[in-house]
């Protein structure tokens with residue numbers, strides 16, 4: 464079996480899958496998936512999903528079937544709320 468590496472930090476990825484929470488959006492609607500199986504990079508925490516999992520999330524965003532709750536999501540305009548960083552000399 465070929466060893467996969469994290470595309471961000473090049474840490475070798477294990478085969479073990481964890482259940483993670485995933486935020487996705489589609490056509491301006493926002494979705495949070497819970498308990499999604501993913502390979503998580505031990506180096507940087509990047510999450511990798513199988514093609515089937517990605518496909519299934521896409522499908523469920525088109526036709527949401529089971530949802531447990533709907534939450535309000537704060538929208539923060541980053542540039543306007545940013546504090547002035549100390550200037551390094």
Ligand SMILES: [Zn+2]
Nearest residue numbers: 469472504507
């Ligand atoms: Zn990584």
